[in-house]
Amino acid sequence: MSAQRPIAITMGDAAGIGPEIVAMAFLQSPEWLAGCFVAGDLACMRRAAAVVEPRVPLAIAELDGIEAVLRAPPRCIPVMQIGKPLEPLPAWGEVAAAAGAKAAECVTWAARAALQGGLSAVVTAPLHKEALAAAGVPYPGHTELLQAEAAAHAGVAVEDMPVRMMLANEELRTVLVSIHVSLRAALAAVTHDNVLQTLRIAHAALLGALGRPPRLAVAGVNPHAGEGGLFGREEIEVVNPAIAAARGEGLDVHGAFAPDTVFMRARRGEFDAVIAMYHDQGLIPVKYLGVEKGVNVTLGLPLVRTSPDHGTAFDIAGTGRADPASLIEAVRMARALARSA
């Protein structure tokens, strides 16, 4: 682990719970955070450290370069100041354009550092979509920003840098064909190319992470995977041919299976991941046992990116009540993915 390059944790929206869950993670799990630093704002992280432990807050160690994290003293939060200091600090729980702009600036900086080879992974604390929009950031969220940076770095169009979201916890990994579209639009997005591309992306990412070809299960679109065409024909016409094509490329893919039991089967160890045909099909089982340990992973990028599976929680920001568990899991998963990358 000591030979690994550092991991940047972007602090997220300064008015949300991002800074304080990052500070909590350094306080509670220093062993997991070794080699990590915050790409953020010094004053913002100082405020967060004081929220988390008012009597003896963790010290903030300002880094003058990425490699300086390796020389950071113990029991501190190593922070790289990205751009100008954020002054004044935004009020907790309020949408602020300045916070949105700073959050985007930190992610952009971390993406470029990772693409240039200076980081082993990027872990992103939550940002706020309205604050991004208020700042005029031309991306609705992390994924699109990272995708654009990666495409620019590779000199290709954004369409040629396809990504997929993986949601994972300790017992289940699920990779989604589509995410934030209506269920009707998600049905239309179940095309041969989209399913095959999802399989290729999932295979490549998990091959690295597991060190062996992953056993992938594909959930059907319809109840009982269509029961031979009785309840829908997407499996026969689209999903099964895409599975056959992926098998032709040597991928270890199985299905399409009845959606209502395939996640339980994967949880019991029969498969390494389930390809879900739409957002809720995959996210309902991952979140069912609790959102605390869920981690969001962006697959398909030429960098490792993970994030906690929750938002900025403006309603409790600044109170110290936020739970850093998902962020800590995101760091653990980033480390596992980076080790194999």
Next chain:
Amino acid sequence: MSAQRPIAITMGDAAGIGPEIVAMAFLQSPEWLAGCFVAGDLACMRRAAAVVEPRVPLAIAELDGIEAVLRAPPRCIPVMQIGKPLEPLPAWGEVAAAAGAKAAECVTWAARAALQGGLSAVVTAPLHKEALAAAGVPYPGHTELLQAEAAAHAGVAVEDMPVRMMLANEELRTVLVSIHVSLRAALAAVTHDNVLQTLRIAHAALLGALGRPPRLAVAGVNPHAGEGGLFGREEIEVVNPAIAAARGEGLDVHGAFAPDTVFMRARRGEFDAVIAMYHDQGLIPVKYLGVEKGVNVTLGLPLVRTSPDHGTAFDIAGTGRADPASLIEAVRMARALARSA
């Protein structure tokens, strides 16, 4: 409990695991099976008892009437012979028209006995759809048969006897707007009337079972319940107005909520049941922790009907390897629902 009317357990398809899980349930959980009897075939149940415990099989006690179950000796399987004996007994694991016909005959008998007030509940062991079809039974499964019997008994059209499927385990209840249709057709079935009717049926059934008005949560159709119309408008145009109408009738209904977290919230106790907009939305979370304890309940009928949440498992029928846990849970739930009916 002693004052309750008996519960009939229909033995299901004689070639499947139905008879042996029933025999196992009487062997393993006599305390839960007290007051229950099998509506089935004597020879078939004798064969099943010998599969389950070859050395000292439970005795079969033939009943000459429903009330005779109350005088049945301990450590036996009380069986009412429905119609003529099934001769010859069908081979395990093979589709047989005679087995399909007998299974339907047993369910029809139990439905009529329950509708006439002679039973407190009907628990149905699994039948096989192909065997039903081979026997010329005009219904694809239990639900449609029971619905037709109940409508005939009430003197109304089948359309005026609407039913809904509830799947439940120890920690989650979910009631489905639609079941065995394609996801595309399920989307079309999310209408104001169907959602409102589901809410009314769920409310009435759970009011009885819980002894208080149930707290019902409604899952959205789209990711994040449409996020204010960004990812689909079904919540705004259909689901939320149906919820408002149900509230206007005094029902304690909440939502529409993001589908990916509402089941977790209900599991933690925030709601008594979740109304799911389509089959897999509701069944993925119920089955995620394992199908052993899942129970299927038909709501809306003027009788209590539960069943285990699995099929005939022809591949292991006759081996004694089937698990009676879901059937035993179905008996427990039938008793709880009947107590309040």
